[in-house]
Amino acid sequence: MTTRIGLIGAGRIGAMHAEHLAALADDGVDLIIADVDAARAAEVAEPLGAAAVADVDALFAEQPDGVVIAVGTGGHAPLILRAVEASIPVFCEKPVAETVEAALPVLEAVEAAGAQVQIGHQRRLDPGHCEARRAVQAGELGWLHTLRAITADMTPPPVEFLATSGGLFRDCSVHDFDTLQWITGRRIVEVCARGSNRGDPAIGAVGDVDTAHALVTLDDGTVATVSATRYNGAGHDVRLELQGSAASLQVGLDDSYAGRSAEAGAAFPAGPVHRTFHERFAAAYREEMRTFVAVVRGEQDSPCTPAEAVDASRVADAAQRALETGRTEPVRR
Numbered sequence: 391m392t393t394r395i396g397l398i399g400a401g402r403i404g405a406m407h408a409e410h411l412a413a414l415a416d417d418g419v420d421l422i423i424a425d426v427d428a429a430r431a432a433e434v435a436e437p438l439g440a441a442a443v444a445d446v447d448a449l450f451a452e453q454p455d456g457v458v459i460a461v462g463t464g465g466h467a468p469l470i471l472r473a474v475e476a477s478i479p480v481f482c483e484k485p486v487a488e489t490v491e492a493a494l495p496v497l498e499a500v501e502a503a504g505a506q507v508q509i510g511h512q513r514r515l516d517p518g519h520c521e522a523r524r525a526v527q528a529g530e531l532g533w534l535h536t537l538r539a540i541t542a543d544m545t546p547p548p549v550e551f552l553a554t555s556g557g558l559f560r561d562c563s564v565h566d567f568d569t570l571q572w573i574t575g576r577r578i579v580e581v582c583a584r585g586s587n588r589g590d591p592a593i594g595a596v597g598d599v600d601t602a603h604a605l606v607t608l609d610d611g612t613v614a615t616v617s618a619t620r621y622n623g624a625g626h627d628v629r630l631e632l633q634g635s636a637a638s639l640q641v642g643l644d645d646s647y648a649g650r651s652a653e654a655g656a657a658f659p660a661g662p663v664h665r666t667f668h669e670r671f672a673a674a675y676r677e678e679m680r681t682f683v684a685v686v687r688g689e690q691d692s693p694c695t696p697a698e699a700v701d702a703s704r705v706a707d708a709a710q711r712a713l714e715t716g717r718t719e720p721v722r723r
C-alpha cells in the first residue's frame with residue numbers, strides 16, 4: 391500500500407521528520423515536501439529521494455493521504471484547519487496554536503469533522519515514558535505520593551525564538567504537564583511557580599526566565615514538581631521520577647544521564663550524555679512518524695489529540711500566570 395505524506399515546513403524539526411518518513415519508503419511511504427522557502431524544501435528533499443513542490447498550495451493540490459505540519463507555531467492552526475477541511479489526517483507539531491483561545495476553533499473543527507489529528511507530544515511515543523504509564527496503570531507503584539519532572543536544555547535557543555515562545559513553561563514544561571496527566575490519568579488543577587534569570591540578561595529582557603520550577607497539584611491531591619532550565623551544562627536532561635507506596639520508577643535514568651554520582655566508586659553513568667532533544671528522543675521521534683502513518687492508514691487512532699494537547703497548554707498558561715503573579719493559580723478549563 392502506498393501512502394503519500396506531505397510535509398509542510400522543512401526547518402529544524404521538519405528536516406528530522408522528513409528523514410524519519412523517508413526511512414519508511416520500504417513500507418510504502420512517499421514523501422512530498424513544501425516550505426515557504428522553496429529552496430529549503432528542495433535542499434531537504436534531494437538527499438532523501440523525496441519530491442519537493444513550489445509551495446503549500448502545490449502540496450495540497452497533490453492530495454496527499456496525510457499532512458505533517460512542522461512550520462513555526464503561528465502557522466499551525468490555519469494549516470490544521472486547511473487539512474481538516476480537505477479531509478486529510480494531520481500530524482502537527484505542538485502547540486496547536488499560539489494561545490489556548492486561538493486553538494478553540496481548531497478543536498471545534500476537528501470534533502465536528504471527526505478528524506484524525508496527532509499533536510507532536512513525542513514523549514507519548516518514548517519507550518521509557520510508555521513503560522512508566524504501563525507500570526502506573528497496572529498499579530505496580532502502589533499509590534503515588536511524589537512525582538518529579540525535569541526538562542533541562544544544555545544551552546538556550548536564540549533569543550529571537552524565546553521572544554515568541556510564550557515562555558519556558560509553555561515551550562518546555564508543556565511536555566512535562568502532558569506526560570504527568572497522560573501517565574497518571576489525572577488532571578492538574580492548580581500551579582504555583584518561581585523562576586530565575588542568572589544567565590544571559592537578554593532572556594529576562596524579552597520577558598522570559600532561564601530556569602523555573604512549578605509545584606502542581608493533581609485532582610486526586612498528589613503533588614508534583616516540574617523543573618526546567620536552559621543552562622544544564624552537563625547535557626540535555628529529561629527525567630521523570632515516580633515514587634509510590636509500593637515501588638519507584640525513573641524515566642530517563644540510564645547511562646546517558648547528564649550528571650555524575652558524588653559517591654566514591656560509583657561507575658554510573660557510563661555516558662555519553664545526550665546533547666539535544668533530537669538525541670534524547672531519537673527513538674520517540676522515529677516512532678512518532680511510524681505511528682502517524684498507521685493513523686493515516688486507519689490502523690490506529692491518534693495517540694495525542696488536539697484536545698489533550700490544548701489541556702496541557704492550559705496548565706502551562708496557569709504556570710506562566712503563577713510565575714507572573716507569585717500566587718497559586720487554578721488551571722482554567
Ligand SMILES: NC(=O)c1ccc[n+]([C@@H]2O[C@H](COP(=O)([O-])OP(=O)(O)OC[C@H]3O[C@@H](n4cnc5c(N)ncnc54)[C@H](O)[C@@H]3O)[C@@H](O)[C@H]2O)c1
Pocket residue numbers: 398399400401402403404424425426427430446460461462463465483484485510511512667
Ligand atoms: N516536539 C518537539 O520536541 C519540538 C521541538 C522543536 C520544535 N517544535 C515545534 O516545531 C515547530 C517548528 O520549529 P522549528 O524549530 O523546526 O522551526 P524552524 O524555524 O527551524 O522551521 C520552520 C520552517 O517552516 C517554514 N515555514 C514557516 N511558515 C511556513 C508556512 N506558512 N508554510 C510553509 N512553510 C513555512 C520555514 O521557512 C522553516 O523552514 C514549532 O512550532 C515548535 O514549537 C517541537
